[in-house]
Amino acid sequence: MLPFRRAAAQPLSRRRFLVVSGAAGAGLTLAFHIPGAAAAGPAASAAPAAVSPFNAYLTVAPDGTVTVLSAHLDMGQGIYSGIATLVAEELDADPVAVRVEGAAGNPALYGNVAWGGAAQGTGGSTAMTSSFERYRRAGATARAMLVAAAAAEWKVPAAEVTVASGAVTHPSGRRAGFGDLAAAAAALPVPEDVPLKPPGAWTLIGTEAFRRVDSRAKATGRQIFTIDLSLPGMLTAVIARPPLFGATVASVDDAAARAVKGVVAVVPISRGVAVIARDTAAALKGREALTVEWDRSAAETRGSDALMAEYRRLAAQPPTAVAERRGDPDSAFAGAARTIEASYEFPFLAHAALEPLDAVARRDGDVVEVWGGHQIPDLYQALAARAAGVTPDKVRLHVMMTGGGFGRRAVADGDVVVEAVECARAIDWQAPVKVLWTREDDMTGGRYRPMYLHTVRAALDAAGNPVAWKHRIVGQSILAGTPFEGMVRDGVDVTSVEGVSNTPYTLPNLLVELTTTKTGVPVLWWRSVGHTHTAYVMETMIDELAAAAGRDPVEYRRALLRDHPRHRAVLDLAAEKAGWGDPLPAGRFRGVAVHESFHTYVAQVAEIAMDERGGFRVERVVCAVDCGIAVNPDQIRAQVEGGVGFGLGAVLHSQITLTDGVVDQGNFDTYRVLRMDEMPAVEVHIVPSAEPPTGIGEPGVPPIGPAVANALAAATGRRVRVLPFDRAESA
Amino acid sequence: MRLTVNGRDHEVDADPDTPLLWVLRDRLGLTGTKFGCGMAQCGACTVHMDGTPVRACSTPLAAAEGVRITTIEGIEGKVADAVVQAWVALDVPQCGYCQSGQVMAAAALLAENPRPSDTDIDAAMSGNICRCATYQRIRAGIHEAARLLEA
Ligand code: FES
Ligand code: FES
Numbered sequence: 001m002l003p004f005r006r007a008a009a010q011p012l013s014r015r016r017f018l019v020v021s022g023a024a025g026a027g028l029t030l031a032f033h034i035p036g037a038a039a040a041g042p043a044a045s046a047a048p049a050a051v052s053p054f055n056a057y058l059t060v061a062p063d064g065t066v067t068v069l070s071a072h073l074d075m076g077q078g079i080y081s082g083i084a085t086l087v088a089e090e091l092d093a094d095p096v097a098v099r100v101e102g103a104a105g106n107p108a109l110y111g112n113v114a115w116g117g118a119a120q121g122t123g124g125s126t127a128m129t130s131s132f133e134r135y136r137r138a139g140a141t142a143r144a145m146l147v148a149a150a151a152a153e154w155k156v157p158a159a160e161v162t163v164a165s166g167a168v169t170h171p172s173g174r175r176a177g178f179g180d181l182a183a184a185a186a187a188l189p190v191p192e193d194v195p196l197k198p199p200g201a202w203t204l205i206g207t208e209a210f211r212r213v214d215s216r217a218k219a220t221g222r223q224i225f226t227i228d229l230s231l232p233g234m235l236t237a238v239i240a241r242p243p244l245f246g247a248t249v250a251s252v253d254d255a256a257a258r259a260v261k262g263v264v265a266v267v268p269i270s271r272g273v274a275v276i277a278r279d280t281a282a283a284l285k286g287r288e289a290l291t292v293e294w295d296r297s298a299a300e301t302r303g304s305d306a307l308m309a310e311y312r313r314l315a316a317q318p319p320t321a322v323a324e325r326r327g328d329p330d331s332a333f334a335g336a337a338r339t340i341e342a343s344y345e346f347p348f349l350a351h352a353a354l355e356p357l358d359a360v361a362r363r364d365g366d367v368v369e370v371w372g373g374h375q376i377p378d379l380y381q382a383l384a385a386r387a388a389g390v391t392p393d394k395v396r397l398h399v400m401m402t403g404g405g406f407g408r409r410a411v412a413d414g415d416v417v418v419e420a421v422e423c424a425r426a427i428d429w430q431a432p433v434k435v436l437w438t439r440e441d442d443m444t445g446g447r448y449r450p451m452y453l454h455t456v457r458a459a460l461d462a463a464g465n466p467v468a469w470k471h472r473i474v475g476q477s478i479l480a481g482t483p484f485e486g487m488v489r490d491g492v493d494v495t496s497v498e499g500v501s502n503t504p505y506t507l508p509n510l511l512v513e514l515t516t517t518k519t520g521v522p523v524l525w526w527r528s529v530g531h532t533h534t535a536y537v538m539e540t541m542i543d544e545l546a547a548a549a550g551r552d553p554v555e556y557r558r559a560l561l562r563d564h565p566r567h568r569a570v571l572d573l574a575a576e577k578a579g580w581g582d583p584l585p586a587g588r589f590r591g592v593a594v595h596e597s598f599h600t601y602v603a604q605v606a607e608i609a610m611d612e613r614g615g616f617r618v619e620r621v622v623c624a625v626d627c628g629i630a631v632n633p634d635q636i637r638a639q640v641e642g643g644v645g646f647g648l649g650a651v652l653h654s655q656i657t658l659t660d661g662v663v664d665q666g667n668f669d670t671y672r673v674l675r676m677d678e679m680p681a682v683e684v685h686i687v688p689s690a691e692p693p694t695g696i697g698e699p700g701v702p703p704i705g706p707a708v709a710n711a712l713a714a715a716t717g718r719r720v721r722v723l724p725f726d727r728a729e730s731a
Numbered sequence: 732m733r734l735t736v737n738g739r740d741h742e743v744d745a746d747p748d749t750p751l752l753w754v755l756r757d758r759l760g761l762t763g764t765k766f767g768c769g770m771a772q773c774g775a776c777t778v779h780m781d782g783t784p785v786r787a788c789s790t791p792l793a794a795a796e797g798v799r800i801t802t803i804e805g806i807e808g809k810v811a812d813a814v815v816q817a818w819v820a821l822d823v824p825q826c827g828y829c830q831s832g833q834v835m836a837a838a839a840l841l842a843e844n845p846r847p848s849d850t851d852i853d854a855a856m857s858g859n860i861c862r863c864a865t866y867q868r869i870r871a872g873i874h875e876a877a878r879l880l881e882a
Contacts, residue, residue, distance in 0.1 A: 211819075215819045215822050215823065220763070221830075223827050227762075228762035280766075281754075354765075354773065354862045354863075355765070355826070436766075439767065439768045641867050642864040642865060644864070645861075645864020645865075645866055646863070646864050648864075649864070667769075674864055675857045676852065676853055676866045677854075
């Protein structure tokens with residue numbers, strides 16, 4: 001998910017490409033410019049005065065149903081329900097009469113405030129941060145307008161009108177539903193600065209009262225995802241894609257494919273050759289019958305072992321950039337009582353969201369419509385416009401409920417969105433076209449969490465405290481070569497070093513260096529981005545230092561976090577709830593990790609059970625989380641539970657490897673993810689907070705790997721430094 | 732080919748080797764059954780054939796003739812109601828994409844074994860991937876459904 005940090009609203013400085021600008025240290029502002037496309041993105045300030053909430057942030061049906069228009073994509077993280085909670089709270093709506101739909105196409109309304117407000121998007125666990133003020137204000141303003149409409153109609157003072165659970169009433173006995181008043185309300189002037197409820201008056205925020213809006217639809221198969229869309233005359237396309245990254249089409253023999261019953265067209269598009277058919281089965285059969293010769297001259301042909309060997313060589317050479325320098329590490333090493341060194345290797349990882357990538361495009365009159373899991377809508381609108389040969393104002397995006405994302409739906413070139421438009425255009429817009437990726441397309445299609453190598457040297461004083469830390473990271477930049485490249489500063493892609501360069505531990509002499517590599521394998525943010533590897537290294541290394549110092553891992557961390565009360569609070573809470581220090585049954589061991597990501601603090605204590613053969617099972621994970629105000633406590637628990645399972649599957653099993661440039665894994669038989677039988681019991685404890693809400697989609701992921709690794713080290717003394725654990729075992 | 736789906740008969744003109752999944756989704760419009768892997772690895776396409784859970788992606792149309800096929804849209808009765816009720820009460824789904832398959836697998840389990848243990852659940856449910864890792868709530872949902880059925 002996008003790693004954009006909170007930004008102060010500020011004017012944009014336009015650059016040649018898009019980009020991102022920000023006052024030094026104040027955060028980052030997102031905007032973009034796509035060469036060859038008409039200007040897209042932010043022109044004006046993202047905070048117009050007094051927007052009417054009606055039709056911008058919500059609609060009210062005659063039956064009183066409130067439909068909230070969400071600026072953020074729901075990929076399962078529950079933001080639709082979170083935003084609905086905010087609106088319902090201030091509107092005093094009946095929670096069961098609230099629906100949510102995705103909205104796009106107006107950065108002034110939907111720009112992500114946490115990114116500076118200039119462009120719409122979901123990522124970096126910012127959606128609640130961006131929405132907290134905006135959607136409460138929309139609810140409060142709509143409520144004030146409904147009250148004003150009732151007061152006018154009933155000829156009573158507005159102060160005497162009350163609203164509760166979707167009903168507007170007056171002591172005289174007058175009563176109306178939202179639906180009765182909405183039209184009149186929407187025609188009224190928009191009041192400014194409607195006061196919001198004080199936290200003490202909340203009845204939904206911070207409670208268990210507002211449940212997910214989509215559970216029933218999803219439990220009964222009625223939720224419609226992009227893959228489920230059916231438009232009149234719609235065709236389905238699958239695409240023959242290059243067998244190697246960087247290979248291109250040399251020649252095509254499509255005679256056999258065209259002969260497959262149901263195949264309508266075979267057309268070249270920018271990313272391969274599309275087989276367009278009446279239904280999915282025919283498209284798949286057609287693709288099997290297609291013969292494509294590929295030009296491999298520019299392709300990446302190295303394997304992942306060769307790449308890692310190259311990374312090891314690079315790690316021994318001067319870095320390409322310095323990400324952080326504090327104090328004087330060299331002299332501190334010279335005076336150290338002892339030093340500890342370790343190196344770590346992380347594989348490529350696929351997102352493997354369960355809904356494969358998909359999008360539907362059609363032209364209706366002069367408007368091109370695209371349905372999909374649009375994570376960066378303004379950018380996709382511009383990219384779709386360029387692919388369609390129209391101006392962005394002629395593109396309408398429909399944001400669909402999405403079957404998982406984990407970062408994969410936010411890509412700089414809009415992949416499946418552009419493919420759908422290219423396919424529909426290639427057949428002269430004669431029919432809507434759905435492009436569907438198969439699991440193999442997804443697994444072998446790149447956009448992986450990059451491979452990384454870390455080398456760390458730490459120096460301890462006689463008391464066992466770290467006095468110096470040298471850290472070198474080798475790996476690809478996620479941002480380089482994308483419209484977000486402007487976020488790379490002085491050669492440092494923050495997504496490569498976040499979690500190390502800003503470590504909260506008291507390390508007076510610190511050097512963090514980065515060597516950015518280039519490979520032909522496309523990479524992308526993957527749920528919690530840089531923290532997927534940096535938390536693992538920091539938290540296992542600190543554990544190793546604690547062991548070397550003969551100190552308790554929790555106590556050792558506490559001492560080094562003395563200036564970081566929020567880290568300490570989650571650490572203390574997790575330790576307490578896990579019974580840290582209490583004796584365990586034979587064969588059971590604990591490990592701990594604490595890490596902040598996306599302004600949310602999470603500590604986890606993992607408890608493992610060893611078996612006779614030296615294997616283990618993670619039995620229990622106790623989590624403590626501080627994400628500011630807990631808007632929907634149960635959804636916070638759900639995200640942390642899921643984050644633990646997602647992260648655990650990855651560290652235990654998942655890896656994408658390449659042999660001579662060809663991806664070795666194609667499906668879930670070879671790319672292993674967590675399944676039911678390996679899911680631990682997860683407990684989530686939330687630290688009460690009055691701070692503004694921060695993200696929860698990602699921060700549950702980073703600590704689980706190191707917590708389990710530390711438990712294994714406690715059990716066996718063995719430190720796993722090559723991931724996944726499976727690989728370390730077989731190595 | 733003649734198919735009986737959710738108690739209704741359908742005449743389908745398709746090759747006998749066409750995966751049942753695509754017939755259900757593209758021909759019959761029953762999109763609750765999902766595509767996740769296409770090779771019996773993820774369980775997103777789970778349907779019942781004569782009450783037994785099968786992977787529609789790996790079931791050729793020819794093998795689906797003459798049996799009663801039930802999809803998420805057509806499943807009904809006490810067990811299914813209990814599962815759905817438990818899923819909603821516990822807010823089990825996240826993205827929800829796997830959940831049709833999870834519900835079908837859970838309902839088949841409970842129909843056979845009204846009080847499954849955690850080990851029974853592991854055995855019956857480990858073929859159904861949830862990338863959002865809602866496993867803890869799926870497990871709790873099955874126990875809750877069992878409780879509802881007993882009550
Ligand atoms: S789609 Fe059938 S098991 Fe995955
Ligand atoms: S809820 Fe997302 S895959 Fe299961």
